[in-house]
Amino acid sequence: MILNDEEKSMLAGEQGHVAKQAIEHQIQVGRFFGAEDFVPVTQAHIMADTESLGEAGVKWLENLADAGEKGVRIPTITDPRGTDFTKADKLGQTEWMLSLERRAINAFRRLGVSMTDTCINYQTIVAATRGEHVAFGDTGVVIYTNSIGGAKSNFEGGPSALAAGLTGRTPRYGYHLERHRQATLRIQLDWTPRELSDWGALGAIIGRLSGNYWQVPVVDGFDRFPVSDEIKHFGAAMASFGSTALFHLVGITPEAHSLGDVGGDKLPIAHRIGEGEIRDLKKSYAADKHIDIVVFSAPQLSLYELRDLAGLCHGRHFKRPLMVTTSPQVKPDSDRFGYTETIEGAGGTVLTGMCFYQSYAREMSEANGWRRLATNSAKLVNILGGYGYVPMLASMKDCVDAAESGELK
Template sequence: MLLTDEETKMLNGDNGPAVRKAMEILVALGESFGAERLVPVNNVHMAGSSVLVAEEAGTRFVEDIRNQGGKFVTRVTTNPTAVDPSQWKEIGIPESDTALQVRLTGAYAGMGANTCNTCIPYLVGNMPRFGEHMAWGESSAVVFANSVCGARTNREGGPSALATALTGRTPEYGFHLTENRYGNFLIKVETPMRDMTDYGTLGYFAGKIAGQDTPVFVGLPNNPTLEDLKALSAALAASGAVSMFHAVGVTPEAPTVEAAFGDRTPAKTLVYGVEERTQCENALNKEPSDHVDWILVGCPNASVQEMREVAEALEGKKVHKDVSLWVTTAGAMYAMADQMGYVDTIKKAGGVVVRETCPFLARSRVIAPNKGYKTLTTNSAKMAFYAPGQFGLPAHYGNLSRVMQAAIDGVWR
């Protein structure tokens, strides 16, 4: 790799041991992917923010970097943690995780991170600019940033994102290069897209086929909501390893089919119709019984609009006594929804608005058996896809109105 004089000084230790170690990580990463140079970056989203991921060893690593004088030179936001800061005990999070999480979050904050602790940083003040080079972790946020915002980032792990935050550099390879951002195959959408759950189902379908390739969609409505695109991004990154999609006439790098493919011919063309949608919905519904006990809304974290819809569904009603309803969100979203009265409505009905964590990044394999949960019910394709393997919980999957009816009735209809 060709390094500037400033980058060479960082690699040689002129800026201290923390920066030297960070540069060693970035140079090794860049050379392994054939990058010719590093590019300046001023935007990092830190995926390794939960102690479920970092554990004791990772926490000590971050603490050591801070103790060596590490300071972030970029904007840094953090992914969800393993705990809700105010009600971790009530919802079943182990106390040992809480103590360790305070250390890890404190180390990030001490180096200058905005510890927003959410997988939707673009809704809490870290909105990417078109063409901006970034270093983001959290797979769903990476897809959203590349596709919906037109920013440029690869899927970064904890060490590489940390290294970029300390140096303001990332290797120029993958989705930082224009030639790697074109679509690979075409999906013709020939079924109505009614809500965010339909977009999640489409993402599940496309991700299974895509692997690491970039799908291009035609036939989507030209006015999807932010929540629709959030659900599509998350599901693509779950059933596949997708980092980017194009939706012709919707996303900024796909004004036409030709632009989305860089004037190349699609490797293949597929149709997504009513039959394909039904097959995917059935595949995500792993639980054959009507038993409902743990319901999750907010994967990725719920927006204020999603919390409004949950509150409207619960107005004047009660969550069934045998059901735990979680609505997971960011602290900033919680504050806005609280101001609007949505949080109070959900709480009065018997639901719980969980902040700064989610079943993926909390120790759900401990929480679920301790609480007696046997199933998970959700409107998130990502959550329905992962729940059987990650938590040992088969899932019910459907749109929000169906999920909220299950929360009230205590059965899946």
């Protein structure tokens, strides 16, 4: 890779051991993908729940922090943590999990990282703008930022996102390059989803059809402009099912005013998707009418989703646990507007700064007997199968009904 003077200085260790270690990691990744040089980035976002890090990852972070050197050079924020410390007992989490979380948080703070603990930073912190190069973790954040914002990021895993924060740059490969942002798969939509779980199901179908990280679907045929929460579920599911990092919606997303802008006019229509395909995807997860728990998470809920959920929870009495996750930025407004009180008054729990699947999901299942899980998140359904759950996908209203009756329609 071609390095400028500052990058050579970092590599030589002149800017400290931490910067040297970070840029060495980045050069190894950059060479693997044939990057010619680095590109400066303006923000980094780190996924680093301690279930993923384990003791080894936390110790690695502590070693970086112990060096006592200059920390991150650009605004660097975090994805959800593995717990809400105030409600860990309700989740069946144990002290060793909380201790590991505290150690990771302490290390990140010493490195200058801002603990925002959110996977919806594009709704709550600072959204990246068109053409801005960033280093974001969390696949849902990246796909939204690339597709809706027109900014440029690869999926940056925790170590690489932290490295970008520490060096202020990332190797120029993948979606930082215009040539990778053209469409590779053309999809025609015959039915526009109506509610969030349908948007997630549509994203899941397109993710499966895309198949790998380098495919860029372009979708035409929407009968209206989707809102942020709809695209949030659509993108998060697509990224989860397909490892997809960028999509274009004709006439909606900024790089695709027309099909031809992203090369879609040169592609045959590979698939048509209608209401039937979306219903079939949801039915494929309908394994059992009895449920043990309802979860709204993945991504964390926006203020508007909490508003809708509170409306559905009003006056109810839940038989089953109903867990909701949101960001530390949204929670105070949810409290002020009475949404939290309404949800919790019905027997639900509003958790802050965490996401359900990033919080020792297997151990929570075993501790609480949670196996059959209802959610309106297609992303969550996709992830939790590997953790021993039987996840089922339904609308927000049907999930709330299930929390009250114990059965999913």
